[in-house]
Amino acid sequence: MASTVTFSETGGPEVLTINHINIPAPAANEVRILVKAIGLNRAEAMWRSGAYIEEPILPAKLGYDASGIIESVGSNVKNFAVGDQVGTIPAFSQNEYGVYGELILMPAHAVIKSPPSLSFEQVAAIWNPFITSYGALIDGAHLYAGQSVLITAASSSVGLAAIQVANMVGAVPIALTRKSDKKQQLLDAGAAYVIATEEEDVVAVVKEITKGRGADVVFDPVGGPLFAQLLLALTRGGQMFLYGALSDEVTPLQLIDVLNQVPVIKGYTVWDITKDPERVEKARKFVFSGIASGALKPMIAKKFAFEQIVDAHRFLESNQQIGKIVVTV
Structure with a gap:
């Protein structure tokens, strides 16, 4: 059982709850990730409130950006191994997957290996x-x-x-x-x-x-x-x-x-980018070259603990931040 953020009704930050959920072994084209940090996005607040371009199927998970360590891999996954440090990219529906949890499943195409020079918090603020x-x-x-x-x-x-x-x-x-x-x-x-x-x-x-x-x-x-x-x-x-x-x-x-x-x-x-493997690869090279040169730097506005997810969403909607809000797990 792993602590996972879900919501059973749309509304303000207070609808988010932390529940203990069984996370199954990864399917053939999935990986299972021990999450270390989560990056919040305005799209997730819209999703939670029912104002997103896609309607949530309740009870719903949420979240696009996370970083962590691969804990297990599906039978068809060849490019990742247990122990790899990775980040997730928004290449899936939140009705199928979500990253607000201690242990998550991800389709392998929505995962990118992280350079060891970046912290988990920085990786959660990148993609x-x-x-x-x-x-x-x-x-x-x-x-x-x-x-x-x-x-x-x-x-x-x-x-x-x-x-x-x-x-x-x-x-x-x-x-x-x-x-x-x-x-x-x-x-x-x-x-x-x-x-x-x-x-x-x-x-x-x-x-x-x-x-x-x-x-x-x-x-x-x-x-x-x-x-x-x-x-x-x-x-x-x-x-x-x-x-x-x-x-x-x-x-x-x-x-x-x-x-x-x-x-x-x-x-x-x-x-438009993340569902096209060739364009994702070009984006990956562009971003990592920019990070290596110092031209691109993830900016973190404030950090919250996982148990403070409601407060983190309240801060997200306050518009006070300059940069990414990161939740540590």
């Missing part, structure tokens, strides 16, 4: 942020040196990863955050510029930064009213990647602005 950013900015937008990218929700773990990915290829990361209280921290994290969207004219500031041209790429998990400003801040023919729907307000789309800007608007999810 969802960096593979999501890589997928949109590098695999999707083909971002290159000199281009500018608007990064909304910039203080999130994915936003911070996007800043680093942009810097790694020589692009100009322009971080967007609601208020100016996080401005210096975002500059310290590598943002070339920071715009407080509730205090500044986004379009005017972007035009000033880009000398009237507008941004080349938008990377946005929010939507809502800000979308209209992001569209106008884009250069003509620029690309907009929408990878979330954090705003519960209407997302406006003025057709006259579309005709003037001729943007490429793309819905994007991390599964």
Whole structure:
């Protein structure tokens, strides 16, 4: 029996409970992992509250990012062995698997070996942020040196990863955050510029930064009213990647602005990358090369003990963090 976080009804952080569950031996294409650390994602809070793109089948597990040690392997698994240190990537449905537990099953395709130079906490803070950013900015937008990218929700773990990915290829990361209280921290994290969207004219500031041209790429998990400003801040023919729907307000789309800007608007999810083995391998090489060079660094905002999972989710929803929230097991 292993301690595992589940929920039997959707709602706030208080619906999460720790239960003792039997974790069976891995199936042919699975591995079983002794978990050492768990990285929290906003998607899991949406999943828990019933606001995710997929509806949870109750009682439900949850979680995408974890690190640990392989405890056993299925009969068809050839690339992993007992004792390997690994991390998980979001390449599965939370209705099938979840990582909030002491002992978990994972499909082998959702597991990546970890370099010994990284701690378990660091590995738990890597994959969802960096593979999501890589997928949109590098695999999707083909971002290159000199281009500018608007990064909304910039203080999130994915936003911070996007800043680093942009810097790694020589692009100009322009971080967007609601208020100016996080401005210096975002500059310290590598943002070339920071715009407080509730205090500044986004379009005017972007035009000033880009000398009237507008941004080349938008990377946005929010939507809502800000979308209209992001569209106008884009250069003509620029690309907009929408990878979330954090705003519960209407997302406006003025057709006259579309005709003037001729943007490429793309819905994007991390599964576009993680369900394609070749693209996962390219992402793995990109991320590990960036970590080895020091260009990419997982940023941990705060750590919680496993027994504090409810408090960890409350902190996740407070929007106070700058970086990844990690739960140690």
